Amino acid sequence: MAVIVDGKEVAKKTREGLKKDVEELKQKGITPKLTVIMVGDNQASKVYIKQKSKACNDVGVEYEEYFLGTETTQKELLDLIDKLNHDKSVNGILLQSPLPAHLDINEAFRAIDYRKDVDGFHPMNVGKLVLGQDTFVSCTPYGIMRLFEEYKIDLCGKNVVIIGRSNIVGKPLVQCCLNNNATVTVCHSKTKDVKEVAKNADVVVVAIGKPNFVKSDMIKENAVVIDVGINRLDTGKLVGDVDFETVSKKASYITPVPGGVGPMTVAMLMNNVVKAAKQQNK
Ligand code: NAP
Numbered sequence: 001m002a003v004i005v006d007g008k009e010v011a012k013k014t015r016e017g018l019k020k021d022v023e024e025l026k027q028k029g030i031t032p033k034l035t036v037i038m039v040g041d042n043q044a045s046k047v048y049i050k051q052k053s054k055a056c057n058d059v060g061v062e063y064e065e066y067f068l069g070t071e072t073t074q075k076e077l078l079d080l081i082d083k084l085n086h087d088k089s090v091n092g093i094l095l096q097s098p099l100p101a102h103l104d105i106n107e108a109f110r111a112i113d114y115r116k117d118v119d120g121f122h123p124m125n126v127g128k129l130v131l132g133q134d135t136f137v138s139c140t141p142y143g144i145m146r147l148f149e150e151y152k153i154d155l156c157g158k159n160v161v162i163i164g165r166s167n168i169v170g171k172p173l174v175q176c177c178l179n180n181n182a183t184v185t186v187c188h189s190k191t192k193d194v195k196e197v198a199k200n201a202d203v204v205v206v207a208i209g210k211p212n213f214v215k216s217d218m219i220k221e222n223a224v225v226i227d228v229g230i231n232r233l234d235t236g237k238l239v240g241d242v243d244f245e246t247v248s249k250k251a252s253y254i255t256p257v258p259g260g261v262g263p264m265t266v267a268m269l270m271n272n273v274v275k276a277a278k279q280q281n282k
Contacts, residue, residue: 002247002248004254004256005253007264010146010150011263011266011267012263013150014268014270015267019058021278022060026060031061031062031277032092033061033063033064034064034091034269036052036063036064036096037077037094037095038096039096039099040070040099040100042098049065051266074102074107085112085116092116092118092276093113095119114136115276115279115280116280118136118272120139120142122136125137129179130175137272138169140173140265142272143264143267145176146264146268147255148180156180158183159182159183159200160201160204161185162186162207163206163213164205164206164208194218198218199220201219201220202223203225204219206225206228208241209241211239211240214243214247216246216247222250222251223252224254226255227240227260228261230258230262240256
């Protein structure tokens with residue numbers, strides 16, 4: 001039976017550490033501040049934003065949000081980003097995706113000052129990650145790396161298979177794993193035989209958004225299995241991309257959904273905001 005990787009607990013521990021950092025900053029007259037921009041009325045986004053505001057409150061980070069209407073123009077969005085870029089009290093700017101279809105999200109991400117890009121989506125920060133330089137790492141991959149560290153799962157020389165190549169999870173995670181000396185293979189929707197590839201992995205990370213996609217016959221005995229997926233079934237139940245019941249009997253470590261990677265994503269966002277505040281006040 002696999003060790004259940006307790007993301008909730010590691011996230012709590014991470015936040016406790018950050019609280020101390022925030023206290024120290026406050027003694028110097030600095031209060032880290034995160035500003036979140038949401039455009040439109042996406043219900044899932046509202047839930048995510050609430051989690052972020054709660055985490056800020058918990059850690060002692062000042063939180064501010066802008067809810068813009070669905071009809072917002074690209075210029076209005078860019079003007080707001082520009083205003084926040086120049087506002088010295090704002091340390092981190094987070095643009096919640098998705099945006100309404102008429103808006104260019106890539107241009108908007110590029111417009112955020114990379115020094116305030118606590119999501120790690122700006123091309124400058126992505127490039128620095130690729131070059132192995134200190135940067136803001138995208139929060140979900142960063143959270144996964146933090147889980148590996150906490151559970152002393154050493155990636156050096158390991159075969160890591162990442163299923164899913166999104167810009168926010170799969171691709172940055174490739175770099176994080178490479179930077180930790182893993183041998184990395186990426187699968188996506190055009191991969192011929194995902195099962196064959198995944199069976200050779202010491203570590204499997206799945207981030208595709210397909211309930212119970214990874215079954216026990218897709219992993220080798222004692223593999224580490226990280227489930228990033230968040231899927232709501234018709235019954236209302238929340239499940240990941242991994243068939244937890246069967247895979248947990250074969251894996252050595254496994255993340256549950258909920259309570260695995262999810263809480264780490266928010267904790268690492270807090271980490272990035274505190275880091276931004278420190279850097280901007282050097
Ligand atoms: P995404 O942008 O939806 O992309 C999905 C990826 O999965 C794509 O690269 C796609 O391949 C690949 N894919 C789809 N079907 C596949 C298949 N049958 N076999 C192999 N690859 C397949 O992904 P995302 O935004 O990273 O989200 C993925 C999941 O993670 C979602 O459930 C999301 O809710 C969850 N998520 C969770 C967190 C968290 O904090 N826990 C954070 C972010 C996302 P192509 O590139 O070829 O299309």
